Structure formats: structure tokens, C-alpha cells
Amino acid sequence: MKLLLEELHARGHNLTVIRTSRSWRISVQTSSASASRARGVCSECRATWSDHHEPGNSCRCFAQRGYRGSRRCLCQDAPEEITEEIAGVFAKMPQKVIWKHKGDRPSTLGNNTLIVNWMPQKDLLGHPQTKVFVAHGGTNGVQEAFYYGVPVLGIPLFFNQYDNLIRLQERGAGKIIQLADVNGHSFEQGLKEVIHQESYRQNIQRLSRLHRDQPITPMEKAVFWVEYVMRHKGSRHLPTEAYKMPWYSYYCLDVLFILLSVVTVLLLSIVAVFRFLCRRRQRKIKTKES
Known part of the structure; x- marks a missing residue:
């Protein structure tokens, strides 16, 4: 906007x-x-990229939607040991990491990791040095990664996140780690796979080119x-004409009334038929006894 x-x-x-x-x-x-060109990253993130950047060692940013605190109280109870293991994996990486994380600072955090409460996610994904996006699979994040051609390592939590990520994984543009399977080993293996297998980047960049190829921006x-x-x-x-609909039509109460009426008529008809058959049987029994 x-x-x-x-x-x-x-x-x-x-x-x-x-x-x-x-x-x-x-x-x-x-x-x-929604998606548009990146305008540049904030000064703190830019310093993380440029600080101690050596020629020949491509600096790569891992923009993570912190899976602790990324969805209010539902994710703030993530086990502390998992957070420590993830921070330890980041510390062993030769690349620079920008991590959106809320909570206590992990004791295993490395000097290559910048923890922020907020980050310009779209601008980071649009930066040419961004190599992988660790995310929970929200619709906006997946669309932005798709638009800018950044492969995704996804840890889905709930709602439609798994469905969003499975679509990327089926097209070879991302990888999923189930929340129950997250530990230091699985996270490190998934991270290295997405970074070092060039097919992930090639596939999502191909999809990005297809998505961007439109007559107008x-x-x-x-x-x-x-x-x-x-x-x-x-x-x-x-x-839309829906603004002119009466309130009972807008909430489909008229349709519900008709359906309930049909069901009621059917039930009453069935009851009436059974009562008729029962009375007829009783009459036959009385006729035989007399």
C-alpha cells in the first residue's frame, strides 16, 4: 500500500x-x-552483510520467521533446547544470518547471526545475496520468496502453511521439515541441502520468471x-451486488430455512407413514382376534 x-x-x-x-x-x-521491487535493506541488516565480508566468500542471509514468537502465544512455548540447537547450527555456518526471533537470546548464538524483532522481509528476499529463506510457510512469505526466486526451507506450524510449502517442495523449489522432527541434525542437513543443491535455486528462479512474465507490472x-x-x-x-442483499439473504438464512423445511417435511412424512402402517397392522390383529 x-x-x-x-x-x-x-x-x-x-x-x-x-x-x-x-x-x-x-x-x-x-x-x-503486493510483491514489488526491493528498495534496499535497513542499515543494521546492511552492516551484517558488509561486516567482515571477504572476497570470494559469498555472504548469504537466512531470513527466518522465528518459529518462536512468530505467531503470538501459539509459538512462544517452543522448547528452549530446539532454539539453542537452531542457533548452534547458524553459528557453524560460514554465511551471515539475519534471524527474526522473539524471546531469550540463545546461549549458542554465533557472531555471524543478527537477531531482530522486525526486519524488512521483502527487501531482504529481494537482495541478490540472499540464498535461502527459513520460514513457517505463511502465504505472504511464500509468495514473496516465490516472486524473488529464493528457495525455502519450511517448518510448517498450522493452518494452510503445510499446503503452501508442499506446493514448493513438489516443484523442487523448497524443502519441508516437520515440526516434530526439528532438531540440530535435521535442521543442519536441510539447510545445507537447500544451499548447496543448485537445483532448488534453479527451480524457484524458473518459476519466478514464469510468474513475472506479464504484460504489465x-x-x-x-x-x-x-x-x-x-x-x-x-x-x-x-x-458487488452482495451489498444490496437483505441481511437474511447475505447470511443464507433463507436457504437454511428452505433446507430445514424440506428435512422437516421428510421426517414428518416418514413418521406419518410408520404410524399409518402400525395402525393398519393393529387393525388386522384385532380383526383376526375377533
Whole structure:
């Protein structure tokens, strides 16, 4: 959204963004896409890349969505020994590591690892020295890694994360380590495999080229549609007809009522048939006894 507003301001539009509970609204005062190009990393991350960088030793960043604290309280209870083992693996790597981590500082943390509470993930993934992305498999992170062509070592936690990562793994662009299998050995082996097997990078960069090959860039498309709405005074023909639906139709209560009515009629019909058969049988029995 910030990049889109900067582009619109550069084109001479003076806009105000209003965020509601359901959507973003752009208000035009006067007038005359998700993934985009990386704009550069923060000074702290840039220092991590450049510090002690020796010629011939390619510096590689591991941008990790810290699996401790990455999803509020659900992940803050990760075993401390696992965090220590992961930090120990990072310490043994010859590359530089930028790790998004919340919690106590691991005692095995190496000098090559920078721990941050927040990092410009998109800009880091777009940096040419980034070689692998350790992530939990969230939709935004996977899409950004896919766009910038960075192979992924995934540790899925819940929801749709495993589904996102399995799609990359099936295409040879990433590798999955199950949460129950995470330890120092498995993490180190997976990390080395994704880094040193060139097929991972080749596959995801091929997919990235296919994804980027579009007639216009996502930014140009977003700018076009914003200007389209401004040119046509709000484009009242575009909003969905769902806004005009009554509340009972919006929540499908009318459909639910019809289904319940059908089920009720069927049940009553079955009960009526059984009662009729039972009464007929009783009459036959009384007729025989008399």
C-alpha cells in the first residue's frame, strides 16, 4: 500500500487512505500489488552483510520467521533446547544470518547471526545475496520468496502453511521439515541441502520468471485501477451486488430455512407413514382376534 501511494503521489495525485474494518478506501482530495521491487535493506541488516565480508566468500542471509514468537502465544512455548540447537547450527555456518526471533537470546548464538524483532522481509528476499529463506510457510512469505526466486526451507506450524510449502517442495523449489522432527541434525542437513543443491535455486528462479512474465507490472496494474475508479467518479458499476442483499439473504438464512423445511417435511412424512402402517397392522390383529 505504501509503494502504491508513493507511485500515485509521483503521478500528481493527492490521496488520503482510510482503513475500515473490512477494506482500504482511498479518498481523492485533488487530482491532476503486493510483491514489488526491493528498495534496499535497513542499515543494521546492511552492516551484517558488509561486516567482515571477504572476497570470494559469498555472504548469504537466512531470513527466518522465528518459529518462536512468530505467531503470538501459539509459538512462544517452543522448547528452549530446539532454539539453542537452531542457533548452534547458524553459528557453524560460514554465511551471515539475519534471524527474526522473539524471546531469550540463545546461549549458542554465533557472531555471524543478527537477531531482530522486525526486519524488512521483502527487501531482504529481494537482495541478490540472499540464498535461502527459513520460514513457517505463511502465504505472504511464500509468495514473496516465490516472486524473488529464493528457495525455502519450511517448518510448517498450522493452518494452510503445510499446503503452501508442499506446493514448493513438489516443484523442487523448497524443502519441508516437520515440526516434530526439528532438531540440530535435521535442521543442519536441510539447510545445507537447500544451499548447496543448485537445483532448488534453479527451480524457484524458473518459476519466478514464469510468474513475472506479464504484460504489465503489478504496480502498473494497481495504479491503473485506482486511476480508473477516480476517472469514473467511484465506478458505481463495479461494487458487488452482495451489498444490496437483505441481511437474511447475505447470511443464507433463507436457504437454511428452505433446507430445514424440506428435512422437516421428510421426517414428518416418514413418521406419518410408520404410524399409518402400525395402525393398519393393529387393525388386522384385532380383526383376526375377533
